[in-house]
Amino acid sequence: MVKVGVLGATGMVGQRFIQLLDSHPDFELTALAASSRSAGKRYEDATTWYLNEEMPEAVKDIIVCDTTPEAMDNDVDIVFSSVPTELAAKIEKDFAKDYVVASNASAHRMKKNIPLVIPEVNPEYLDMIDAQQKENNWDGFIVTNPNCSTIALTLTLKPIVDNFNVKGIRVSTMQAISGAGYNGVPSMAILDNLVPYIGSEEEKMESETLHLLGNYDGEEVKPADFVLSASCHRVPVIDGHTEAVFIELEDDFDIEDVEDKMKNFKALPQELGLYSAPENPIVVKKENDRPQPRMDRNAGNGMAVTVGRLRKDQAFDNSLKYVLVGHNTIRGAAGASVLNAELINDKIL
Ligand SMILES: NC(=O)c1ccc[n+]([C@@H]2O[C@H](COP(=O)([O-])OP(=O)(O)OC[C@H]3O[C@@H](n4cnc5c(N)ncnc54)[C@H](OP(=O)(O)O)[C@@H]3O)[C@@H](O)[C@H]2O)c1
Known part of the structure; x- marks a missing residue:
């Protein structure tokens, strides 16, 4: 031991x-x-x-x-x-x-x-x-x-970045209050309310995601070469961050292909059978009203990220959008x- x-x-x-x-x-x-x-x-x-x-x-x-x-x-x-x-x-x-x-x-x-x-x-x-x-x-x-919000986003981006040419990403988060620690958000600030600012969170999401999806050449990390913009918000949910993700690709694509790549995604922890590794890191839901934090944050014992509402974006060329939920103190911390x-x-x- x-x-x-x-x-x-x-x-x-x-x-x-x-x-x-x-x-x-x-x-x-x-x-x-x-x-x-x-x-x-x-x-x-x-x-x-x-x-x-x-x-x-x-x-x-x-x-x-x-x-x-x-x-x-x-x-x-x-x-x-x-x-x-x-x-x-x-x-x-x-x-x-x-x-x-x-x-x-x-x-x-x-x-x-x-x-x-x-x-x-x-x-x-x-x-x-x-x-x-x-x-x-x-x-x-x-x-x-x-x-915490970067981990959930980046896990869902990995099979997309590996299989499609990404041009740009926008993400809007709805983050649980446990993410700020027990004394982090006063109840008077968050009940019946939403706070449209989390200090340094947007900067962390933007830099950490590109770093994680970059390339380490043995000397230094070259960040991924697409652009990413984040807007981060605190909502009255105890556990489980929700994120609305909008991705622009370089080329046209098949949405079923994206879904397949996400739900079949497995990597080294699954190959090695690591104890905390979820069998499927990304769970794809087809119901229109999922994912929801209360129902989906514990997927894979809190270690899987649930994706839903995966669809082509009709307003922009070569674009898709989806919603994700990840457990912020388990997979996120x-x-x-x-x-x-x-x-x-x-x-x-
Ligand atoms: N919450 C999340 O979802 C999340 C996600 C990712 C990363 N993180 C990071 O994880 C860390 C902890 O976050 P948290 O939410 O658990 O905070 P928290 O609930 O406020 O807990 C803070 C812990 O640090 C200890 N501590 C405080 N002052 C200390 C000092 N001077 N010396 C030694 N220990 C001290 C506290 O001990 P006492 O009880 O003795 O005061 C307590 O155990 C932070 O760096 C946070 O950014 C949090």
Whole structure:
């Protein structure tokens, strides 16, 4: 068994890590870290539990430690990081001296030699790890997963980009409130309402998606050469991001062909049979009123993205549009890091 720890273990994403790691066949959760407000307490006493699933018995008595490598001195192999981004820049580097860090935070996502990975999309970016270790003189390393709305979008784009010439993409998101953490969006701001702005989200979607769908030549990543424009909005949904996607292709196409490529899409995690990999990363629904967050966010145990309303766009040449739903704290956060760690465990450790 590989011993793992969670940084930010008491938070929204941290709790998802704990739920997903409970009874994992390859990973044993042995260490939980959070702020000094929680350190020294039993996990059950330090945490206000937000998930519908019960808190696993195995974590209740673990004493939460400070978020330093010294405090986590029980030879953990992998740490999952869900600390606030402004802290992650330093904390994750401190841990990477000795540990493998699988991070959710944005602090290191677009840095040279730090892989930003979705295992179904760009597993070859893990080849950057050697250069990262040499450059920093680290025994460990950092691997990151993208922002929650980017992961869902990019998974659905992968079979399209691989099979058609994409000219441009527009995406409009309707994002769940759990994406901002428990204290992120006040109830007075979101109930009976919609907030048409999420700080830095559009920039992250635009840059991370092109980076993930780009090309790593052994030295650097050349981003994908189409254009992408995002508009991001917060809606009163607890879990599950919805996105309306509009794609312009260079050439005419058959919409059934696009549907086939999406629903038959499989990649390395499915070939390797990684534990958290969904059998079908993209689920295509034919009903006109799907996907919906409440009904579709748990597809593939929250690791699949559901696509619906796939159709030709009658207003623009060579264009199509669809709606997707992805679980933002599972495929969009903790589940993404766990799948990255499973790939690393299979290929590198
Ligand atoms: N929510 C999502 O859907 C999502 C998706 C993708 C990425 N992310 C990223 O994941 C990270 C965590 O997000 P979240 O939604 O889980 O936030 P959250 O619910 O606010 O949880 C924050 C966690 O960080 C800990 N923390 C706060 N200050 C700290 C400090 N000074 N030192 C050490 N630990 C500290 C908190 O511990 P205490 O309880 O002790 O304060 C808590 O465990 C962020 O970087 C976020 O951008 C979130």
